[in-house]
Amino acid sequence: MAHTSELAGERRVALVTGASRGIGKAIALRLARDGRHVVLVSRSSGPLSEVKSLIESAGGSASVCAADLGDRASWQSAVERVVEERGRLDILVNNAGITRDNLSLRMTDDEWDEVIRVNLTSAFVACRAAARSMMKGRFGRIVNIASTSGVVGNAGQANYAAAKAGLIGLTKSLARELGGKGITANVVAPGFIETDMTSGLPEAVRSKVLEGMALKRLGVPDDIAEAVSYVASDGAGYLTGQVICVDGGLTMC
């Protein structure tokens, strides 16, 4: 069932944040199916162990790393520990994300700070720690999961859109800094995907979104996992600094 990784005799090691549910879980299952060893990261180990079991029962390989991405120092040591224990890190998918929506004029400092910390700063910390190992191996695939909100903006999401736009700038800069070392860095930007994050979307907003969408359906986590699988593959070595909007034709940008 697995397409084997092109690394002779060994599985490439992929780390996926926010792998306990939603898009991150779909990405983790897909990368495992692609033949990678997947390090599953989220706040608590319980739900991650269930994902690990799913992967292993399908013949794949995974391990669990519980960490709070909002705590910069402990998150950085967690990534460093993974690199040390596995001896390598080939693929990094910064997927974990939160929303604390509010209109800008009402947004509190805490709502701003928390979203920037979890959605943007944690990705920088992980990219910095992972890049050192990738440079040694002269191979790396960094995939940052942003959002179309970071490309076109969204009322009520100044903090979230700023963090996601920041991810795009971070990714393009990394692509330029690390390209000479065989490391690519790309963004996958989902539109509206059916997950816990969007389950509370009011019906009126949902219909308005569908109206403007070429494909007339919300996405599913596998739609994003499919794109990440390609971007993270050995074969995608000439693709870097790109923002791939997987949004059913909502923004077409």
Ligand SMILES: NC(=O)c1ccc[n+]([C@@H]2O[C@H](COP(=O)([O-])OP(=O)(O)OC[C@H]3O[C@@H](n4cnc5c(N)ncnc54)[C@H](O)[C@@H]3O)[C@@H](O)[C@H]2O)c1
């Ligand atoms: N669902 C959508 O429509 C949509 C659209 C655009 C972008 N995205 C982005 O895709 C990514 C995944 O979204 P989702 O819908 O699957 O979200 P989700 O809320 O279903 O899952 C988020 C994951 O991140 C983890 N997480 C959150 N805060 C964390 C922290 N401090 N430390 C460790 N882990 C933490 C959660 O435990 C969970 O595993 C996010 O970055 C989100 O911004 C989602």
